[in-house]
Amino acid sequence: MAKAKLPDGSILEVADGATVADLAAQIGPGLARVALAAKINDQLVDLSTPLTGDVTVVILTSRDDIGLEITRHSCAHIMAEAICSIWPEAKLVYGPTVRDGFYYDIDLDTPIRPEDFKRIEQKMVEIIKADTPFERAEMSRDEALQKMAGDVYKFDNIQNAQGDVISFYKHGGDGFEDLCRGPHISRTGSIDYKGFKIMSVAGAYWHGDASQKMLQRVYGTCWQNKKELKGYLHRLEEAKKRDHRVIGKQMDLFSFHEEGPGFAFLHPKGMKVWNGIIDFWRDVHRRYGYEEIKTPIMLNESLWHKSGHWDNYKENMYFTTVDEITYAVKPMNCPGGLLVYNSRKHSYRELPMRMAELGLVHRYEPSGMMHGLVRVRQFTQDDAHIFCTPEQIQGEIVGVIDLLQEMYAAFGFEDYHVELSTQPEKHIGSDEVWETATNALKGAIEQKQMDYQINEGDGAFYGPKIDFHISDYLNRSWQLGTIQLDFSMPERFGLSYTAADNTEKTPVMIHRAILGSLERFMGILIEHYAGNFPIWLAPEQVRVLPISEKTNDYAGAVLGQLKDAGLIVSLDTSDDKVGAKIARAHADKVPYMLVVGPKEAEAGVVNVRMRQSTDTKTIALDDLISMIRQKIADKSLDLMI
RNA sequence: GCCAAUGUAGCUCAACGGUAGAGCACCGGUUUUGUAAACCGGCGGUUGAGGGUUCGAUUCCCUCCGUUGGCUCCA
Numbered sequence: 283m284a285k286a287k288l289p290d291g292s293i294l295e296v297a298d299g300a301t302v303a304d305l306a307a308q309i310g311p312g313l314a315r316v317a318l319a320a321k322i323n324d325q326l327v328d329l330s331t332p333l334t335g336d337v338t339v340v341i342l343t344s345r346d347d348i349g350l351e352i353t354r355h356s357c358a359h360i361m362a363e364a365i366c367s368i369w370p371e372a373k374l375v376y377g378p379t380v381r382d383g384f385y386y387d388i389d390l391d392t393p394i395r396p397e398d399f400k401r402i403e404q405k406m407v408e409i410i411k412a413d414t415p416f417e418r419a420e421m422s423r424d425e426a427l428q429k430m431a432g433d434v435y436k437f438d439n440i441q442n443a444q445g446d447v448i449s450f451y452k453h454g455g456d457g458f459e460d461l462c463r464g465p466h467i468s469r470t471g472s473i474d475y476k477g478f479k480i481m482s483v484a485g486a487y488w489h490g491d492a493s494q495k496m497l498q499r500v501y502g503t504c505w506q507n508k509k510e511l512k513g514y515l516h517r518l519e520e521a522k523k524r525d526h527r528v529i530g531k532q533m534d535l536f537s538f539h540e541e542g543p544g545f546a547f548l549h550p551k552g553m554k555v556w557n558g559i560i561d562f563w564r565d566v567h568r569r570y571g572y573e574e575i576k577t578p579i580m581l582n583e584s585l586w587h588k589s590g591h592w593d594n595y596k597e598n599m600y601f602t603t604v605d606e607i608t609y610a611v612k613p614m615n616c617p618g619g620l621l622v623y624n625s626r627k628h629s630y631r632e633l634p635m636r637m638a639e640l641g642l643v644h645r646y647e648p649s650g651m652m653h654g655l656v657r658v659r660q661f662t663q664d665d666a667h668i669f670c671t672p673e674q675i676q677g678e679i680v681g682v683i684d685l686l687q688e689m690y691a692a693f694g695f696e697d698y699h700v701e702l703s704t705q706p707e708k709h710i711g712s713d714e715v716w717e718t719a720t721n722a723l724k725g726a727i728e729q730k731q732m733d734y735q736i737n738e739g740d741g742a743f744y745g746p747k748i749d750f751h752i753s754d755y756l757n758r759s760w761q762l763g764t765i766q767l768d769f770s771m772p773e774r775f776g777l778s779y780t781a782a783d784n785t786e787k788t789p790v791m792i793h794r795a796i797l798g799s800l801e802r803f804m805g806i807l808i809e810h811y812a813g814n815f816p817i818w819l820a821p822e823q824v825r826v827l828p829i830s831e832k833t834n835d836y837a838g839a840v841l842g843q844l845k846d847a848g849l850i851v852s853l854d855t856s857d858d859k860v861g862a863k864i865a866r867a868h869a870d871k872v873p874y875m876l877v878v879g880p881k882e883a884e885a886g887v888v889n890v891r892m893r894q895s896t897d898t899k900t901i902a903l904d905d906l907i908s909m910i911r912q913k914i915a916d917k918s919l920d921l922m923i
Numbered sequence: 924g925c926c927a928a929u930g931u932a933g934c935u936c937a938a939c940g941g942u943a944g945a946g947c948a949c950c951g952g953u954u955u956u957g958u959a960a961a962c963c964g965g966c967g968g969u970u971g972a973g974g975g976u977u978c979g980a981u982u983c984c985c986u987c988c989g990u991u992g993g994c995u996c997c998a
Contacts, residue, residue, distance in 0.1 A: 540971080543988090647997085829955085861958060
């Protein structure tokens with residue numbers, strides 16, 4: 283007899299060699315029907331796995347995240363079979379699950395087009411309806427290699443596979459078989475044939491290596507049922523509405539033009555948001571002891587030879603020649619900052635020196651890389667370079683993290699993750715210096731009690747770094763802040779300071795950015811707020827809406843007072859009814875709408891309506907002004923008055 | 924850059940091998956309006972650019988440019 287301990291603590295005895303499916307049936311016919319796979323002693327297995335001895339068993343259904351993932355993986359196999367049945371020459375490469383679905387990489391010379399999705403889906407429905415079992419077959423690695431000797435992709439997969447036992451799964455009437463670790467659902471019919479959809483096809487290099495063959499990656503999504511699928515498709519539609527490119531157009535914040543691909547044009551309203559961000563940024567940096575500098579956007583090419591950018595970064599740079607002198611448009615601000623440092627001698631008493639720069643940089647990006655404001659060819663970095671002694675490193679890093687946390691909190695970003703990248707193979711500087719520097723970074727993160735992930739060998743060639751990442755609404759991860767230690771530049775540029783013992787020493791240089799690229803940050807902010815900027819950042823804070831022309835004079839007076847109070851305000855004197863004016867103000871995402879008619883004019887008050895609310899409140903204008911000003915000063919995320 | 928898709932009025936989208944159409948926006952008029960869109964009229968397009976096929980191309984084909992979704996990269 284085998285003893286199975288279940289999640290509720292109970293122990294069920296089953297005949298030795300009985301399968302998980304048998305166990306599920308013993309627990310109840312309902313469970314048997316929805317069971318997809320199981321965990322035995324925390325190991326994922328198929329329902330057909332026999333039970334022996336004392337084990338803990340968790341039976342997984344599509345309600346479990348893992349159950350759904352297994353379903354998706356099985357769905358990927360079914361799609362692979364469908365594709366192979368349509369294009370027999372297709373070679374399967376690799377088909378994992380991803381968030382919300384799965385993909386399968388396929389080597390096939392005929393392009394798979396969106397028009398083909400329907401017939402692939404139809405074939406998949408047939409396979410699901412045929413309800414054939416997934417059957418696992420195991421063999422040794424050598425046997426598997428021999429079996430797949432003619433298939434470069436599967437042969438490669440087997441070589442990369444972990445463990446000594448290699449498994450294959452078979453399903454379908456034609457005996458479709460694929461190398462796979464498993465587990466899988468027990469029958470193809472367990473998938474709801476209305477619960478999946480093929481989403482897109484894209485190119486993907488084998489092993490993600492641009493020198494390898496471009497494969498076709500077919501993406502699909504799969505859910506418990508039709509309703510869940512529809513919910514997912516609906517969420518995608520909603521996410522599209524939040525896309526900063528869409529909102530940017532709607533709200534007239536910025537635009538792009540063919541004349542300058544990857545160069546953003548900020549419109550008046552976009553500039554209001556931009557200036558709101560940098561006013562705050564300057565205030566914070568002043569408080570944290572930074573000085574601000576500004577360096578030219580192009581500098582003599584020779585400087586970039588000296589800095590090492592010519593050797594390491596030339597492909598991403600723009601150049602221009604005037605009077606036979608070649609200038610490089612700066613892709614980074616550091617060389618300019620170094621020239622500023624070197625413009626006079628420095629004493630140890632001045633350190634740490636924190637020099638900030640909102641530097642406009644240009645980086646040539648391959649055309650396929652560009653994406654709205656978040657991936658551009660020209661952007662403004664909120665850069666700073668800190669020059670300090672080795673002993674000061676950790677304290678400075680902690681200071682940067684403090685500053686960063688204060689800024690992120692003001693924008694309401696709670697969810698970000700930290701990555702520490704360590705010494706890469708190709709690097710400069712001794713192992714000792716790297717260790718000291720890496721420990722300083724680690725020490726600072728630990729001192730701040732932050733969780734972090736280590737990216738071994740992912741540092742820059744000149745030093746280790748810490749990166750701060752956040753996810754946008756479409757779940758793409760973006761790097762915002764970065765703190766990088768640099769051992770290369772101070773030496774290349776012969777930086778020095780006079781130490782207490784009157785010797786000349788080389789300072790340590792820390793590069794850091796908090797928001798990263800202001801353009802990108804603005805894009806992320808737009809999505810984060812869905813265009814509903816908090817009052818302190820809103821490109822239009824208040825709009826006055828007179829009921830009719832008869833109240834235009836009073837509305838004008840209200841407008842004047844709001845302007846005098848320093849608020850960004852406008853007046854809608856169009857010949858529309860107030861309902862239309864309100865609808866338009868909502869579309870423009872204006873935080874406060876002031877409706878004024880004869881009643882308000884008589885009493886000298888305003889009727890306030892807040893964005894995202896249908897409540898209204900009548901209030902004296904002076905009171906409203908002081909409340910709004912308070913909210914701006916507090917950077918309040920709440921509009922309620 | 925690579926793979927695929929795509930480009931029609933300021934915006935969102937129709938149509939089609941035979942002279943391009945709607946809604947919103949804009950302009951003019953009527954209305955003087957009370958909390959998410961009053962009514963009437965008008966303006967607006969060498970259909971991304973350039974070639975080719977054709978009696979005829981916005982439609983089919985090619986090249987280029989932009990954009991979108993991915994892949995590598997990174998702020």
